Each structure stands twice: as structure tokens, then as C-alpha cells.
Amino acid sequence: MKNKINYVDICCGLNWGDEAKGKIVSYLSKIGDYNFVCRWSGGNNAGHTIYKNGIKYKTHLIPSGIFYDIPSIIGPDCVVNVNAFFEEVNYLKSNGFNTNLIFISPKAHVVTKDHITEDKDKLFKTQGTTAKGIAPCYKDKYARKGLLAKNIPEFKDYLWDEKLYGNILCEGAQGFWLDINYGNYPYVTSSNTLPYGACSLGFPPQYIRHIYGATKIYDTRSGIDPFFPENLLEDKDLLLLVKVGEEFGTTTGRMRKTNWLNLDKLVDAVKISGTTMMLMSKVDVVKKINIYKLYHNASLINFENFDVMKTYIDKILKEKCPLLENITYSEKNELD
Ligand code: IMO
Ligand code: MG
Numbered sequence: 001m002k003n004k005i006n007y008v009d010i011c012c013g014l015n016w017g018d019e020a021k022g023k024i025v026s027y028l029s030k031i032g033d034y035n036f037v038c039r040w041s042g043g044n045n046a047g048h049t050i051y052k053n054g055i056k057y058k059t060h061l062i063p064s065g066i067f068y069d070i071p072s073i074i075g076p077d078c079v080v081n082v083n084a085f086f087e088e089v090n091y092l093k094s095n096g097f098n099t100n101l102i103f104i105s106p107k108a109h110v111v112t113k114d115h116i117t118e119d120k121d122k123l124f125k126t127q128g129t130t131a132k133g134i135a136p137c138y139k140d141k142y143a144r145k146g147l148l149a150k151n152i153p154e155f156k157d158y159l160w161d162e163k164l165y166g167n168i169l170c171e172g173a174q175g176f177w178l179d180i181n182y183g184n185y186p187y188v189t190s191s192n193t194l195p196y197g198a199c200s201l202g203f204p205p206q207y208i209r210h211i212y213g214a215t216k217i218y219d220t221r222s223g224i225d226p227f228f229p230e231n232l233l234e235d236k237d238l239l240l241l242v243k244v245g246e247e248f249g250t251t252t253g254r255m256r257k258t259n260w261l262n263l264d265k266l267v268d269a270v271k272i273s274g275t276t277m278m279l280m281s282k283v284d285v286v287k288k289i290n291i292y293k294l295y296h297n298a299s300l301i302n303f304e305n306f307d308v309m310k311t312y313i314d315k316i317l318k319e320k321c322p323l324l325e326n327i328t329y330s331e332k333n334e335l336d
Contacts (some may be wrong), residue, residue, distance in 0.1 A: 007209040008168045010195045013175030014269040016221045016228075018249075018256065019214035020281045020335070022048025025171040026064040027335040028043075028212070029121035035166030036123070037072050039218040040198040042173035043079040043111055043137070044088075045130040045252075047250025051336040057095065058250055062088050063171045065271040066097050070169075073160055076107035077191065077200040079137040081116070082154055103160035106150030111137040127187055128223035132253050138190035153192025162202060170198040187225040194273055213275030215266060216282045217329075220256040222249045237291055245285040261294040263316055270321045277326045284331035 009028065013019040025048075029037055041048075044060035044311065051057070052067050061084060063072040074080060085104070093099045115133030124131040140146040149155050172193060177183050179193040191197065195211050218241050221228035232238055238258045241247065247256040270278060286292055292303035294314065303309035310329060317324055 002163075002165050003188045004165055005203050005207050006167050008163075008170065008198070008203055009210045009212065010170040010172065011212040011214060012118060012172035012193065012195050012197050012273055012275075013178075014213045014215040014266060014273065014278070015175045015219055016177050016225070017173075017175040018047070018220055018222065018247075019175060019216055019278070021172050021214045022050045022064050023281075023335045024065050024212060024214050024279055024335075025169060026050040026052070027167055029070055030064045030069040032169065034070050034169045035167045036067065036164060037063040037070050037171060037203050038075050038164075038198075038311055039047055039063045039073070039171050039173060040075045040201050041077050041080055041193060043132055043134050044081060044084040045132045045134045045189065045251060046173035047252075048171075048173075049250055049286050054336075059088060059092075060251060062102055062159070063065065064094065065169065065171075065302060066092060066099070067097055069101065071101045071103065073201070074102075074104045074108055075201045076105040077197065079109045079134060080103070080149060081102060081111035081133065081139070082152060083239060084111075084132070086154070086176065102158060104149045104155055104158050105162065106148065106159050108149040109137055109141045110147040110149060112147065115140070126224070128225075128254075130190055130223075132251075135190045164202055168207075169204065170195075170201065172198075176273055177265065184225055184227050187223070187227075211271055211274050211276050213273055213278045215269075215278060215280050216261075217280055217286050218245070218261050219259045219265075220245075220247050221259075222252060222254050222256045222269065225257075228259060230257070232257045232259055237289070240289045240291075241285060244288050245282055251316070260300065261313075263294050263296040263313065264298065267317065267320045270317060270324055274323055275321070276323055277328070278324060279328050279330060279335075280313075281330045281335075282332075283329045287331075
């Protein structure tokens with residue numbers, strides 16, 4: 001039935017972005033039965049890496065459903081730069097994907113050249129933003145003087161009819177601690193990264209079935225944040241994580257600041273986001289360097305091996321997060 005929503009699954013990041021959301025969404029697109037895959041927030045500040053048939057693809061704006069021929073929607077609370085959008089459309093087209101399935105909400109806001117210039121000249125320097133014009137665009141949106149996608153002639157063939165039905169998958173961008181309300185303000189992004197933000201796509205919250213929370217077994221941060229001081233890059237074990245984990249930004253190429261998993265933060269993110277299925281990736285990285293540490297109750301704990309650490313994480317999360325149904329640990333290539 002083309003007018004009835006069946007269920008909505010949401011994948012959100014539980015940390016500071018870069019938690020393999022793209023990979024998880026493309027995996028769910030492959031194995032699931034979705035009619036739509038939708039982005040609900042942000043713009044091309046995101047950097048999602050996915051593998052299909054052993055080939056690596058990167059997207060910044062277009063939902064990962066496109067890799068599995070599922071209509072892919074850029075929602076009304078997203079911001080879209082015209083050039084970046086067409087660059088990505090052409091990239092996907094030249095790789096053989098069906099770009100007729102890409103749609104932009106008429107209500108999405110347009111990131112202009114001036115937004116990008118302002119971001120580059122100011123916020124990039126003080127906050128380490130991705131310099132894609134995100135904050136200046138949302139600033140104009142909330143000042144009610146923004147430019148809407150429906151007013152851009154180049155977007156004419158891509159405008160979404162705003163109808164959702166069947167089974168829907170929502171692809172988060174950024175992460176819980178980059179959220180405009182929950183992050184370490186002003187070291188945040190300018191959008192709602194929590195699952196409730198996905199309702200802006202036009203479905204009631206009662207239809208939400210699973211909330212997939214994406215996390216890593218260690219923490220990373222691209223951009224400036226006093227919670228991740230620069231001297232983290234001087235710690236030789238943490239540098240090992242950067243190298244073995246290949247922690248360089250998909251969007252910016254910058255080396256990510258890396259730290260041991262902060263379990264206190266993770267518990268809060270799982271609880272408040274309403275995560276029902278948690279996926280913790282990059283387990284192979286800590287196994288490879290053979291160091292198992294995390295912060296809990298603000299102190300650093302050292303574990304003998306992965307199994308002991310896993311048992312500890314499982315126990316704390318199960319105790320503190322009543323809505324959490326399932327925890328999956330994953331290693332490289334397991335979700336491809
Ligand atoms: P994905 O979807 C990691 C960070 C930036 C900066 C702050 C604000 O790939 O997980 P912005 O350009 O949004 O104004 O920058 O947020 N940031 C991300 N970090 N992954 C992302 O997206 C990010 N999007 C923004 O580094 O600190
Ligand atoms: Mg990223």
C-alpha cells in the first residue's frame with residue numbers, strides 16, 4: 001500500500017561521528033526490505049564509506065540506500081550545496097548506480113558560496129569545522145532568510161514528492177556528542193543528530209521499530225574540542241590506534257584525535273538516543289595492537305584481553321540501558 005508506513009528503522013552515531021553509519025546503513029539496505037533510505041540532518045560535512053563487491057565508495061550527502069537501488073531521500077532538515085550534490089550524483093552515475101532514485105526535499109536549505117566562505121574564514125579556524133558552510137546555512141534557516149531547494153532550477157528533476165510509505169531506513173550523520181543540544185557547545189555541529197530528528201522526515205515517532213546505535217571500541221574526534229586535547233596525539237599507544245585504525249577524515253583528510261572508549265559517555269548516548277541495537281566496530285584494531293582500555297566512572301581501566309573487556313562493557317550497558325536489546329561487536333569487513 002502506497003500510503004501506509006509500516007515501520008521505521010534509524011541508524012544514528014553514538015559518539016563524535018565516524019562510527020561506520022554508512023557501512024551499517026548499506027548493510028541494512030542489502031539485507032533488509034526498505035522502500036526508502038533517508039538522511040534527516042546535516043549536509044556534506046558527513047563522510048560515509050561503504051564497500052560493495054570489494055570496491056570502496058565514499059558519499060557525503062546522498063543516503064547509502066542508493067548502492068542497493070532504494071529510493072534515497074535528502075530530508076527537509078538537511079542542507080545541500082548545489083555543486084557538491086551534482087558532483088556526488090555524477091560520481092555515483094559514473095560508477096553505475098541509478099541516480100534517478102535520488103530525491104531532495106523541497107524544504108531542504110541550500111548552502112551557498114557565501115556560507116562556505118564564512119565557514120572557511122571564521123569557524124574552520126576557531127572550531128575546526130569541515131568548512132562546508134553548514135553553520136552559516138543553518139543560521140540563515142533559523143533567521144528565516146534561507147534559500148529552499150524548491151527554488152533552485154537545477155534541482156527540478158530531483159525534488160521529492162514528500163510521500164513516505166512501507167519500510168523506511170533513516171541514515172544519521174555526525175554523532176550524539178556533535179548534536180547541537182547534547183554536544184560540548186560550541187564545539188558541535190548545527191543539527192539534531194539524535195533519532196528524534198529523523199521524525200522531521202514526516203513520520204510519527206510511534207512507527208519507529210529499531211534504533212541502531214553505531215559506536216567504535218575507541219573514541220575519535222575530528223575537529224577542535226577541548227574534551228579531546230591536542231596532546232592526545234603525543235601518546236604512543238593512542239597514535240597506534242590512529243595508524244592501525246586508519247583514523248583520517250573521509251571529508252577533510254585530517255588525523256583524528258583518538259582516545260580510549262569513554263563508557264560513561266557511551267551509556268548516556270545509548271540511554272538518551274533510545275538505542276535498541278548497538279553495533280560496536282573496529283574490534284580488530286584493539287586486538288591488533290593488543291591493548292584493551294576504557295574509561296569508566298572517570299578512571300582508566302586496563303583489561304587483560306578482549307573477552308574480559310567485552311564482558312565488562314556488556315554488563316555495564318545492560319545494567320544501565322533498559323531499552324538496549326542487542327549488542328554486536330564487529331571486525332573489519334564483517335558488514336560489507
Ligand atoms: P559523519 O557523518 C566527524 C565535526 C567537525 C567539527 C564539528 C562542526 O561522517 O560521522 P561542521 O562542519 O559540521 O560545522 O563541523 O563537527 N563533524 C564531524 N566529525 N564525522 C562527521 O560526520 C562530522 N560532521 C561534522 O569536525 O568538529
Ligand atoms: Mg566522517
